[in-house]
Amino acid sequence: MSKIAPENQSIVVRFAGDSGDGVQLLGSQFAESTALAGSDFSTFPDFPAEIRAPIGTTFGVSAFQINLGARRISTAGDAPDVLVALNPAALKVNLPLLQKGALILLNTDAFTDRNFAKANIAADPRKTGELDDFQVVEIAMSTQTLEAVKPHGLSKSDAEQCKNFWALGAVLWMFGRDRKPIEDWATKKFAKKAPTALTGNLAALNAGHAFAETAELSAEIPQFVVGEAPMATGDYRSITGAEALSLGLAAAGELADREVIFCSYPITPASPILHHLTRMSDLGVATFQAEDEIAACCAAIGASFGGAIGVTSSSGPGIALKTEAIGLAMSAELPLVIVNSQRGGPSTGLPTKTEQSDLYQAIYGRNADAPLPVIATAGPGDCFDAAIEATRIAIRHMTPVFLLTDGYIANAAGPWALPDMKDFEPILSNTPPAAQNDATERKRAIWNRDPSSLGRPWVAAGMKGLNHRVGGLEKDMETGDISYEADNHQAMSDLRARKVEAVADFIPDQDVVQGNTKGPLAVVGWGSTHGAIWRAVHDVREQGYDVAQIHLRYLSPLPKNLGRLLGCYDKILLPEMNMGQCATLLRDKLGLDIIQLNKVSGQPFKITEILDAITANCPAKAKIKAAE
């Protein structure tokens, strides 16, 4: 039996099967056990747009990838080292992704002519030589599962459904993991189902584990030793971006001491935020599933007019529909948080795939001059902080704020150091004026903006002695009355531009994630590319390249020092999952030359893709001298 400690201290495992095979459950439970083992990890589910695509087809393949290691893990990994393929379609789809020499565990029971036909496979891949570069372990997983589950009285189809637990058991053995936490979790999960569901699945789990351990085949099944990763002392949990973002919105409500009213219409990949928040009523959150995207945005604005924190959430196509309403909230100077879980586009695009292509939409995508603050989250755990920050800006400046996340962040998970709520400042609203009986005095008080933030007082409908009218018609700067005056419209347009600029007075200076504050090359990113860039820059720095990483949270306005900072590098490389939107923005705002690295394949960046771009743009002479 071989025990392998992965060379670079990390290993990528991918589970793949039919969308009804329970692959996501298998993967997420393996991730849970990885967390308890103290390794760092990052996961990414990769599932089809179809809920239940025809069984056995390539487009029905669902996958779950995890990168785990005894070092800092920043992405779900480039190329899997281990693939568990539950059917031929899963093998066919995922084979091109694998690392040469990868270990493949195959469920041979599914390798039938019928399944080959469904997956459009001409010949059994085990016989064509296409697996020659890999280490293949063939296991009759379905047969083994049925055998193990037989005594528990499940129907054949129900018994076969347990094969994800069987595979989980085998993989747990491979990584030397404890089965107890999985058993405890399953006991809870199946508590309301027939008792055979629990006993059957646990039998499969144990059988898979025992098979890997004792079967004569075990010589072929290697064991991997992945140690604990160095992480700061503290309490951790595994969290997806969608869940962290939801908790962040609830936290913002707590910090502002206001209700959060979250209004949304179901859309992939944004819906999980709605699902999480709807279970947070005890945290002062209420969710409203509106009749459409427009209604969702308008109801959120209505809630803000009533003094609650109005939040709406969608993905690109839905954001497009909300656009007119967002302009109104900006014009009426009401707070609103708009969460965009970006997906592959344009139009309906690739709903389940990830992209960063709604940056133009967030910054420029409204009729007329309608500037808004835009911020982006860099990863699952960061969604918590980003949601608080977006809400803080919305309330301080009385404006809609875009919070950009994406399909990768929404669904990806990793260990998250639990934040201490005491570390967050309360979110203060601009104090409403005292009740005014004089109509003119009242109007002036209501539109009396804070000179530094340019945010007006938040006067909620219902406040005594402060009734007033707001709307989308241009209003007089001082009284809020409808105004068609030429000078006033110019002044209001200037004011709206200055307000967004004023946000820059309240945000931190741009920092450098890794590397020096000047040098031959800075890799600048925003959003979910953070992890891939981090690893690439980290690795080239270890090789001696003088490269820095800079990651933007604030996209509108940009931090005040950004232009100065970026001016200190000879070259700027900007990887992003679009055709160059942030690069255009930085050229526009800062007049810089940017080297673009664009990817719109629906998949996140691979570390190697960024590595290659760095080495191509960083001259060897820029290498840090070993002596230094």
Place this chain on the structure above:
Amino acid sequence: MNAPLTAKDFATDQEVRWCPGCGDYAILKCVQKMLADVQADPDQTVFVSGIGCSSRFPYYMNAYGFHTIHGRAPTFATGLKLANPDLDVWVVTGDGDGLSIGGNHLLHVLRRNVNLQVLLFNNEIYGLTKGQYSPTSRPGTRSPSSPGGSIDAPVSAGAFALGAGARFIARGVDTDAKNLSPVLKAAREFKGASFVEIFQNCIVYNKDVFDDFVNKKQAKEMQLHVEHGKPLLFANGTKGLKLNPQTLSVDAVEIAGGGASETDILVHDETNPAIAQMLMTLPKEGFPMPMGVIYRNPAPAFDESFWTAHGNKGKRTGKVADALRKGSVWRKETA
């Protein structure tokens, strides 16, 4: 004690900018007077509108007001009611705003039964965009966008509301404050979405389009003011609606001279959706226009059910610090 509020206390300092003679003036006056009659609190009253002539309404009401975007007023009002269910919220819309661009939202605010009032000013024309035919225009309406006469079949606002699941449906006429005012009061008192269609005369683009039943000479003859529990009589009690069991519809019959007696006349039951459906879809020829509270059948209001369903009435009972620890939390100790 402050002096009682008068209609003037509900007016703002803004110059009203509808065309001279527009029916909207009469409705504005009627609403202001009605709110004074019930001594409504201007700070607890909100008018929410979309886009169109009618949607200028909030600017002229001394209350909270939100002039929003085209067709979406019901959605803003819904969000507002969720944030503060105690507010008395009025949605002011028109036939284009409410039944064309905003038809979807009208449908949903009614079926959800959000506790607010929807006043739909129906003038069967687009006024603010200068006179194009609207979804309630009669076929053949000549307008800048239908010079040869419109070809669309019109929607009946009342039948639409009933089909959407509205629990309160009423009708009035802009200049008939005597009958409109009690309808508005009833709408305000109703717990749930109250839908009031107000026939409004667009003096510029669709003048006197409702003359056949609004004109003083014909009003008595052609309007049927329904009352719960009373026979459906009109024309000073000389005519009535009689149920025809063969066709499941009503016939307009003459009493005495026409051979029918008052006992033959269908008695109005405002909780009966079948009667409401018949009244809302009466043919134009030979039938009166039903007015007043045609349907009133209470059901739980959405804003109340919403907070019941969410528990805690929106009160924060938990702490985020505890919520963060839900699920599997592990401790990491650095050596």
